[in-house]
Amino acid sequence: xxxxxxxxxxxxxxxxxxxxxxxxxxxxxxxxxxxxxxxxxxxxxxxxxxxxxxxxxxxxxxxxxxxxxxxxxxxxxxxxxxxxxxxxxxxxxxxxxxxxxxxxxxxxxxxxxxxxxxxxxxxxxxxxxxxxxxxxxxxxxxxxxxxxxxxxxxxxxxxxxxxxxxxxxxxxxxxxxxxxxxxxxxxxxxxxxxxxxxxxxxxxxxxxxxxxxxxxxxxxxxxxxxxxxxxxxxxxxxxxxxxxxxxxxxxxxxxxxxxxxxxxxxxxxxxxxxxxxxxxxxxxxxxxxxxxxxxxxxxxxxxxxxxxxxxxxxxxxxxxxxxxxxxxxxxxxxxxxxxxxx
Ligand code: NDP
Ligand code: GDR
Numbered sequence: 001x002x003x004x005x006x007x008x009x010x011x012x013x014x015x016x017x018x019x020x021x022x023x024x025x026x027x028x029x030x031x032x033x034x035x036x037x038x039x040x041x042x043x044x045x046x047x048x049x050x051x052x053x054x055x056x057x058x059x060x061x062x063x064x065x066x067x068x069x070x071x072x073x074x075x076x077x078x079x080x081x082x083x084x085x086x087x088x089x090x091x092x093x094x095x096x097x098x099x100x101x102x103x104x105x106x107x108x109x110x111x112x113x114x115x116x117x118x119x120x121x122x123x124x125x126x127x128x129x130x131x132x133x134x135x136x137x138x139x140x141x142x143x144x145x146x147x148x149x150x151x152x153x154x155x156x157x158x159x160x161x162x163x164x165x166x167x168x169x170x171x172x173x174x175x176x177x178x179x180x181x182x183x184x185x186x187x188x189x190x191x192x193x194x195x196x197x198x199x200x201x202x203x204x205x206x207x208x209x210x211x212x213x214x215x216x217x218x219x220x221x222x223x224x225x226x227x228x229x230x231x232x233x234x235x236x237x238x239x240x241x242x243x244x245x246x247x248x249x250x251x252x253x254x255x256x257x258x259x260x261x262x263x264x265x266x267x268x269x270x271x272x273x274x275x276x277x278x279x280x281x282x283x284x285x286x287x288x289x290x291x292x293x294x295x296x297x298x299x300x301x302x303x304x305x306x307x308x309x310x311x312x313x314x315x316x317x318x319x320x321x322x323x324x325x326x327x328x329x330x331x332x333x334x335x336x337x338x339x340x341x342x
Contacts, residue, residue, distance in 0.1 A: 007031045007082055009128075011069055011117065012090030016192045017133070019047035021088060021235040026051060026061055028239075033082050035067040035074075035091065047192050069113030075120040083124070086242050088131040089117050092162075095196065096137060097287050099158035110161035111168075118172045118180070129242040130180035132169045135162050136227070136253070136294045138184065144225070144295035147251050148184065155289040166249075173247055181241045183234075186253035186296040189316055190231040191323035198260055199228060199320060202267050207324035209278050210271040211332070216278050220285025222261040225293035229254045230311035230319075240305040253296020254309040266317040271325070 008025050012018040013034025025032050036045060045052065045064075053062045063082075067074040069091040079087070092110045093099060099106040114132060121128050139146040140155040154160045172178045193200040201217065208214035229252070237252045268275035301307045311319075329335075 005029060005031050006085045007033065008086040008088065009033045009035070009079065009082060009084040010088045010090060011035045011113075012092060012133070013064070014045050014047055015090060015094070016047070016190065016194065016231055017188075017235055017238075018088075018090045019051075019192060020190075020232050021090070021238060022048065022062065023051055024232075024235050024239060030086075031061055031063070033063045033065060033078070033084065035069070035078065036064050037068055038066050069109055069116065072116040072120070075117055076123060079120045079124045079126060079128070083126045084128045086131070087117065087121055087128045088133075088238060089114055089165075090133045092133065093158070095194075096156045096158045096291075097285070099156050099161070100288050103157035106157050107161045107164075110158060111164035114165035115168050118168060118178070122172065122176055122178060128179075129247070130169070130172075130178055131238050131242055132165055132180065132182045134166045134169075134182040134184045134249070135159070136184060136186040136251075136296060137291060138163050138166060139294060140291050144257065144293050145255070145297040146294065147297040148249055148300055155291050156287065159291075170249070179242070179247045181244075181247045182249040183238050183241055184249060184251045184296075185234055185237075186227040186229065186251070186294055188229040188231045188234040188252075189320065191320055191327070192231065193320070198226075199263060199317070200324075202264055203317065203320040203324045205278070206267050206271050206273065206321050207328045209273060210325065211328055216280050218280050218282035218285065219260070219264075220282060220287070221290055222259060222264065222279075223292075224260050224290060225257045225295065226260070227253045227255065227257050227295045228263070228313040228316055229309045230316055233309055233311060237301060237305065237307045240301075240307055244305060248304070250301045250305065250307075251296045251298050252301055252307065252309070253298045254312050255296060255298060256312050257293065257295035258313045263313060263317055266314050267321050270318045270321045
């Protein structure tokens with residue numbers, strides 16, 4: 001017997017994770033709805049190029065709605081109209097350093113945005129399962145390895161806002177019985193990563209330096225340790241959390257840490273370049289408070305969800321360098337074409 005088509009709503013669908021998650025869910029036969037911010041240009045949705053379906057496509061499965069996580073009435077209306085089975089809250093001002101410059105806005109989006117969406121789900125009585133994009137930044141200065149039992153001590157306005165959202169999700173689970181889960185995800189990357197996060201900044205610079213169109217890259221603290229995984233594997237973990245009968249909170253991580261310097265060395269080395277010749281220090285890239293070391297213990301997710309990271313940071317660095325070199329080649333030869341958006 002055919003199951004009725006399941007419906008998912010994704011906030012932050014135009015981001016790195018949102019685009020991978022939309023592809024995963026479309027592949028599983030879901031009807032996928034995404035909230036997109038209105039922009040003066042149509043080029044902001046390029047991560048959706050591969051799956052975009054213009055209105056009036058026969059048997060359309062992907063639907064985009066203009067909105068914003070700061071607009072409560074919009075969230076209420078869209079949830080009432082589409083009656084989703086699953087809601088994934090990925091929308092955020094997601095840059096830790098930038099959150100020191102726009103702390104008030106970051107709190108409005110990353111903290112209050114979550115409460116607005118939880119309220120819209122609760123008020124609609126649609127029974128949707130809820131995923132919250134929580135983060136290893138909650139652990140902040142707590143030393144590694146970090147798991148679900150580790151104390152939280154955030155070190156940025158971003159981390160503080162995400163901590164509010166973490167507890168909002170726990171509270172709505174306890175107070176209203178919502179099937180709401182926090183995915184406490186450690187850094188995850190890939191060719192679609194935003195260009196100002198450290199991995200992509202490095203691999204993009206490697207491609208441009210190797211092509212002779214850039215001569216240096218300016219970086220901050222090279223001693224920070226991160227646990228970098230591969231984004232497509234992590235969105236599979238998000239989906240698994242909502243398929244489990246019981247809502248809960250899970251760490252997703254590779255379990256392996258490396259410094260920013262290690263990542264730089266492997267990425268430049270992969271293109272046959274000596275990094276010391278090209279990497280310069282810029283104190284402007286340093287943060288008022290740093291998170292020194294994050295290395296996750298994802299054994300709970302492995303035990304309960306059967307989820308495990310496969311790609312570790314060395315292979316990730318190489319695949320991102322390869323992708324950025326290919327992208328640059330395509331751009332330089334005029335082969336990059338964006339789908340038309342409406
Ligand atoms: P991105 O920065 O790539 O994407 C963020 C998304 O949120 C974009 O679609 C963006 O839209 C949208 N957004 C931003 N502000 C608003 C707003 N006011 N209203 C509606 N949408 C908004 O992030 P990632 O894909 O990397 O991360 C996804 C989520 O997971 C985020 O919440 C992030 O904080 C969290 N996270 C990420 C980790 C990682 O390593 N990638 C690790 C742990 C947590 P637009 O395209 O218009 O800017
Ligand atoms: P992070 O990611 O803060 O961990 O947050 P980011 O890639 O920005 O920084 C990682 C580490 O690299 C150091 N660093 C630099 N960072 C940037 N962006 N640019 C530089 O030039 C640079 N030089 C050194 C940083 O100081 C830091 O220690 C990411 C985001 O995706 C969050 O949304 C998410 O919650 C966490 O990962 C888990």
